[in-house]
Amino acid sequence: MANSSLSFDNPIFAQFAFYAAVVLLKTLAMSVYTIRFRLTKKPTFDEDVERVRRCHLNDLENVLPFVLLGILYVTTGPDPGTAAFYFRMFAACRIMHTIAYLTPLPQPSRVLMFIGGHFVNMRLAVTVLTSGSF
Amino acid sequence: MANSSLSFDNPIFAQFAFYAAVVLLKTLAMSVYTIRFRLTKKPTFDEDVERVRRCHLNDLENVLPFVLLGILYVTTGPDPGTAAFYFRMFAACRIMHTIAYLTPLPQPSRVLMFIGGHFVNMRLAVTVLTSGSF
């Protein structure tokens, strides 16, 4: 039987915790980046500050749901290979999304990375939904 | 004794997971809706895009705290009937809030739905607070 506990004894949880910490650290780093930008540029409106700001907000919209859904998903006792694939895909998409947003790289690079992360979130949500009871 | 574990063996958790996935899916759907709107309308400012945007932000402010508080609330071993009532009330209020926001329906429909969801969040927070230690 698959291990579905929220503890480091469960290898799926240990892996989830790693990738959740990676994407949360990345999101936290955006706050520092925004502040540094504001201190050095100090305009009321600036294109670069606004880009960092929107990128940070996009992270909050995607990374926070991922961590919440991931916690619930781990408790469904998923297949370890499938779970690892989703966690890595999400982390990779969000890191590349930030690079595409801040460089900035030409579209559709950013939109594709957003869709990749969004797909994982939807997939985790549906798995949790169908495991739950109402 | 009430079951307070974060696992699908606990019927309260199984129910929480279902409703948490419902409201998170609804929130994720808002991102897609915003993007589709932006792609078809493409203005710098548009009343409809802004409404979807604010509705999405309102979801993040309410749905993410609900899922966090719900996880902590389940561990307090609440009465199953009370817990089910809160989870269903929150999900119903947030779905109706989105409908009221996007249709848009005349006020106070939206404010009342917001208050319903907010009340559940406050109630869960107080239960967790009084179960915790400082």
Added chain:
Amino acid sequence: MANSSLSFDNPIFAQFAFYAAVVLLKTLAMSVYTIRFRLTKKPTFDEDVERVRRCHLNDLENVLPFVLLGILYVTTGPDPGTAAFYFRMFAACRIMHTIAYLTPLPQPSRVLMFIGGHFVNMRLAVTVLTSGSF
């Protein structure tokens, strides 16, 4: 061996749950404050409404990651004294941050409180990261 379960039998979790509920309640209170302000002032743009709004957004950027990281951090089985220090420091910084934002107190009071909370989040994230597997 340190207790690392997500249950009130674990004193570290019981303490985390208390402080998580405190900072989430504070964040929820900001929504009510924003609405009350809007109803009494009703301008399209107002300096005070905008300050409450930005303060609320700043909470979402910091408080929600704290609760997520805290849940994962508890499962690493941290030293109880260290854990208690981080939880209290975060809650104190965020409460003082809000006071500094809304009074408003002269800088750098607000920035220092932000840095304090941010430091705790980074510290929790690094602990979870180094405990996880990839």
